[in-house]
Amino acid sequence: MPKVSEDHLAARRRQILDGARRCFAEFGYDGATVRRLEEATGLSRGAIFHHYRDKEALFLALAHEDAEHMADVAAGGGLVQVMRDMLDRPTDFDWLATRLEIARKLRSDSTFRSAWQARSAELEDATLARLERQRSAGRLRDDLPTPVILSYLELILDGLITRLATGQDTSGLHAVLDLVEESVRQHSESES
Amino acid sequence: MPKVSEDHLAARRRQILDGARRCFAEFGYDGATVRRLEEATGLSRGAIFHHYRDKEALFLALAHEDAEHMADVAAGGGLVQVMRDMLDRPTDFDWLATRLEIARKLRSDSTFRSAWQARSAELEDATLARLERQRSAGRLRDDLPTPVILSYLELILDGLITRLATGQDTSGLHAVLDLVEESVRQHSESES
Numbered sequence: 001m002p003k004v005s006e007d008h009l010a011a012r013r014r015q016i017l018d019g020a021r022r023c024f025a026e027f028g029y030d031g032a033t034v035r036r037l038e039e040a041t042g043l044s045r046g047a048i049f050h051h052y053r054d055k056e057a058l059f060l061a062l063a064h065e066d067a068e069h070m071a072d073v074a075a076g077g078g079l080v081q082v083m084r085d086m087l088d089r090p091t092d093f094d095w096l097a098t099r100l101e102i103a104r105k106l107r108s109d110s111t112f113r114s115a116w117q118a119r120s121a122e123l124e125d126a127t128l129a130r131l132e133r134q135r136s137a138g139r140l141r142d143d144l145p146t147p148v149i150l151s152y153l154e155l156i157l158d159g160l161i162t163r164l165a166t167g168q169d170t171s172g173l174h175a176v177l178d179l180v181e182e183s184v185r186q187h188s189e190s191e192s
Numbered sequence: 193m194p195k196v197s198e199d200h201l202a203a204r205r206r207q208i209l210d211g212a213r214r215c216f217a218e219f220g221y222d223g224a225t226v227r228r229l230e231e232a233t234g235l236s237r238g239a240i241f242h243h244y245r246d247k248e249a250l251f252l253a254l255a256h257e258d259a260e261h262m263a264d265v266a267a268g269g270g271l272v273q274v275m276r277d278m279l280d281r282p283t284d285f286d287w288l289a290t291r292l293e294i295a296r297k298l299r300s301d302s303t304f305r306s307a308w309q310a311r312s313a314e315l316e317d318a319t320l321a322r323l324e325r326q327r328s329a330g331r332l333r334d335d336l337p338t339p340v341i342l343s344y345l346e347l348i349l350d351g352l353i354t355r356l357a358t359g360q361d362t363s364g365l366h367a368v369l370d371l372v373e374e375s376v377r378q379h380s381e382s383e384s
Contacts, residue, residue, distance in 0.1 A: 167298060173343065173347070179341075
């Protein structure tokens, strides 16, 4: 395929994803109808669903973008750094709310749940790889299996997303994240 | 008011709350229409809204029931015990999903948010009171302010609700809760 077509394809997909993200954020998953997706992207349903099979595929593509971005941060600074970034940077709270609204669908629709988990695997892999490096470097407490620590950090990330999506006060949460980091760190003997 | 009428009133409210909880759980907050609330409770809209002003008031009454129950457990065993109970006992996952679905409404509707927070105050008060007792007894780490510890525990509860509502695997979470408890406990000198 000539270069210009590839560029065009990428630009068109970008246009669809950006519009769809705004649409889901404003109307929620159920409220993002085909008509509203057309309005938000400025494209016809034919053009949209030429690139993405259906609304579900579009939503999963956006979830995948989130996971890729978070995985980049987690690979370098860990999952707590992902959370600190969410606290510090203007986050799209409406989009986060949409991530909560699909809870029922995640539980009742196993195909959707598998696809969602596949899209999030990058983040889990990046976090796990960093935890193992921290462990090798003697910076991770060695009395707990890595999966327990991973599960602990993921639970806190889920809590943080809920906190941000519901607009609760987050001013004290950096101190909470300090506690989280400290609770999984290896303490040197001189500290104990 | 004679005793028999009070009993009748309580029974009628119970009938409305139980039906409404099933209805919200099955259809979500937005999907719980007046017609569906009538079907689920077996009562007319006139009868339902004689006892509860509107759908919002009904939902908040159910949230208040949750908070009261959790506050009872938290007063005795702490917020981690509340979470262990959620892991051990058959919880109504569909109802938990509804608690996530209202994220957008909580953030955009300040009246609703205030009412929701007022309904949850009991749980926060009970948790805080127990943390202060634990602190007095020397069982809570003394290098962190109680509000930080409270906020930490609440964040984990939010994460747990998300985990349960989305149907994710929870088999490893008791070990995670052990870590949570240990991270806020005062360690005796002989342990350090």
